[in-house]
Amino acid sequence: MPAVSKGDGMRGLAVFISDIRNFNFRNKLSADNDSLWKVFSRCLSTLGSRTVAKGKSKEAEIKRINKELANIRSKFKGDKALDGYSKKKYVCKLLFIFLLGHDIDFGHMEAVNLLSSNRYTEKQIGYLFISVLVNSNSELIRLINNAIKNDLASRNPTFMGLALHCIANVGSREMAEAFAGEIPKILVAGDTMDSVKQSAALCLLRLYRTSPDLVPMGDWTSRVVHLLNDQHLGVVTAATSLITTLAQKNPEEFKTSVSLAVSRLSRIVTSASTDLQDYTYYFVPAPWLSVKLLRLLQCYPPPEDPAVRGRLTECLETVLNKAQEPPKSKKVQHSNAKNAVLFEAISLIIHHDSEPNLLVRACNQLGQFLQHRETNLRYLALESMCTLASSEFSHEAVKTHIETVINALKTERDVSVRQRAVDLLYAMCDRSNAQQIVAEMLSYLETADYSIREEIVLKVAILAEKYAVDYTWYVDTILNLIRIAGDYVSEEVWYRVIQIVINRDDVQGYAAKTVFEALQAPACHENLVKVGGYILGEFGNLIAGDPRSSPLIQFNLLHSKFHLCSVPTRALLLSTYIKFVNLFPEVKATIQDVLRSDSQLRNADVELQQRAVEYLRLSTVASTDILATVLEEMPPFPERESSILAKLKKKKGPNTVTDLEEAKRERSADVNGGPEPAPASAASTPSPSADLLGLGATPPAPAGPPPSSGGLLVDVFSDSPSAVAPLAPGSEDNFARFVCKNNGVLFENQLLQIGLKSEFRQNLGRMFIFYGNKTSTQFLSFTPTLICSDDLQTNLSLQTKPVDPTVDGGAQVQQVVNIECVSDFTEAPVLNIQFRYGGTFQNVSVKLPITLNKFFQPTEMASQDFFQRWKQLSSPQQEVQNIFKAKHPMDTEITKAKIIGFGSALLEDVDPNPANFVGAGIIHTRTTQIGCLLRLEPNLQAQMYRLTLRTSKEAVSRRLCALLSEQF
């Protein structure tokens, strides 16, 4: 190793840094102690003593930096041309200043100039500056790309290396455009140096990650796969990463990598610890490469070729065996590297999920780690066991460790380890141990860290529901949750307990009694008041026979909490009171007095005031019969995916980095086979929201019937739909709801639920129709038929297979419809379902939401382009306009979401009036593509919209306009 002359390269730089550091570095570097630890410690003490004058030194630093920036700026602007060395020095200073956290807005040009220097170090600093301070300034990018191109063509491996590093570091789309075609050639050329190959492989990987569409597949791919056989382990290491990512997207094309990876892996794991020389790390042969190869194999199912499969099994066994051997070194690096390979091997075993023997061995190994003295290993074992718990082969084996895991929950000192223990308990829970696990989680909750309480609450609620044999246990558990961690019990949890109590009449009396008892506590959580209020309002009559819980006592108990509660809870309690008026005529007068009091009738809150006024009036004018009808017990809630589960998925799912659409799709991808995605955004999902009667659906509707489907008032006071057309009532509305979304419940009555899940790409689509039998009786001769008019048939091609004519009670059958848009169309197909249920013939028709806009592909364009095209489509046949009244509150974000859901791109900053919405897209049919532009102009004052569609085809403009107008 040549002595490094620290700072000598650029003395000015060192002086500058030294100034900033404010102490003389030369005295601190004389240490020749071998141990990292000791030297670091020494620096530490120096640094520690400096923090005293922090505020002052910060000021001094800024002053010094501003001085330096001024100096550099004048040098760059000066008349005298700077030589390469000075340029390098100043660029490096700028970089240092930037890395200190200050903004740099000049020097880019000088850095770009350095790129074309023939001196290696100047070039190197230039590239470093570009890599760190990427600026998508298009003119500079062109210059940078030019310099890179020259270096790539130079055939000088060090220059090529720098250029490749720069591309890999920046990885922008512009660079992908310029180099994605060139790099594969460098990668597979016979005369490329190994180090350049390594950089080229990872550089290409970075470009593929940013812009997969710009990396052309071709002949080179098969040659890349053979790099797995390369002599040079560094080349194999780099190439494996590239191949893994490519194989994920193109598994067919890279299938041969499986056998090559297995044989490479086999050679590594069976090699002696010294065979691989510098690629052996603390006596572990090529741990990084091993991990990468095992990762590559996780892109594929178990190998089909028995020989390859056998060899792989041997490898995995060897890795498991090695874990039992005594360590070759006491260093933590040795055990970490060895275990890194072991954990990746276990991941592969779990991924394959096909070898019971290996799965159980893996589980036993992890079981040992659960009690290891290294915290890291305990953490990883808990994490890895979570996935193992979901395999049918190893679920039982995982369960044997329950006591250790519970113990971890109680004794681990690190919250992140305890969190893993909670996850594992959740994963290993089944009917046999649910009571124990829920009890342990509840007791842990009493002292759990605030950061993980909400998640534990959700998990307990889910497990209690999922494994409840006895629903009294479920009710007790949820009330315990509220008692222990009321603040962390979200709406979803208490909604759910109410849904379940309403749907199960065997638990209603118990629930009423239990909430009544729980409400006796002098200080009970507001969530308990909500649940208690709701349940007593529905089922208070079931315990009213006991003189200790007479109607008046129930009422007084609830009302004693009233004044301490928030507005939504008080609103809920008012609904409970009016329900009491119906349930218990004997307390009617008392309740009317309460409603009549000034604090209710003149309450400053409009919602409370309105409820008090309406309920008082209702209780006065309505006959007993009408009261009984209006205030009837809530009907059962439709069964769907638990909203708590959806919430947990949302909480744990990807949220920050991946894009939202992806996350949404994943969330709706169903866990329990339920067709309905998380109801978070669907306003029409029935939920026992705070208002019993649906009067206060958000946003509060001051007059007119509320949109909530649970509201019985609607049915009593409005004209109920009497004329039942061939289409089921509500079919049109449901149809309209699907114009801007693809998944959800299309139809539901007492017997049958129809759910949809569909996806569209260009002019093709696929729709999954789920028919759920909600009863416990079989449906016979179950025949769904798709009906298209002649006209529609020529424009829309639908293909499907008949479904099984018998649908068991509680079962769900699925039908797939393949869709092709041949030409633009206006009508929608009708789905007719006929079946026999308990001797009666059932016949249901609904409109199937396959609409023209499903074949939209969004198109992004700039303002200028938009208006140019807009003008081109100005003939009267091309434009269709509709002016209409808003049917929903005019909310900007909702409107945006609808336009995007409609399928067109939402173009921001295009319309000169920022209140307007502008969209563009292309409708794909088999034969043509029709460009569409749309503009939606809201008028808030008038509560009106003007929607304008311009497309090259009149019928398309008209249809899209009609579809979209219904959405606002």
Place this chain on the structure above:
Amino acid sequence: GRAQPRPRPAAAMQFMLLFSRQGKLRLQKWYVPLSDKEKKKITRELVQTVLARKPKMCSFLEWRDLKIVYKRYASLYFCCAIEDQDNELITLEIIHRYVELLDKYFGSVCELDIIFNFEKAYFILDEFLLGGEVQETSKKNVLKAIEQADLLQEEAETPRSVLEEIGLT
């Protein structure tokens, strides 16, 4: 029958941060495109989170939807963000190998070496990790590449400083 296992997406390291016990950022390397504002926010949050942890705690934690792997060497924290499917232990050894490389190159590295020769720290890192993936794990090979560059530097600069001093350029 059971569903075919879905391929597990490969993931790269998202970023690496080196910061001191006082929370001063000493080196930052980002392998995903983020705005400066976001980078600053992430750095601030992570530095705070990691510094708040006690010495014996485990080296891994969940943070947003990423996994953080960190290790302290004397006054410096080395902190990597990896994705959900990534291997924590091998990442811990990536950190260690990088420290070894710095140590070998600088000869008993300390925080000051990284401050004064930050560009070298970057060059070494680029030879070792590229685009968030391990490029070359052999200590010899990585250092050979850096040494070659240093030789080029000396060839280029020794004569010039002399010439410059006597004003001949």
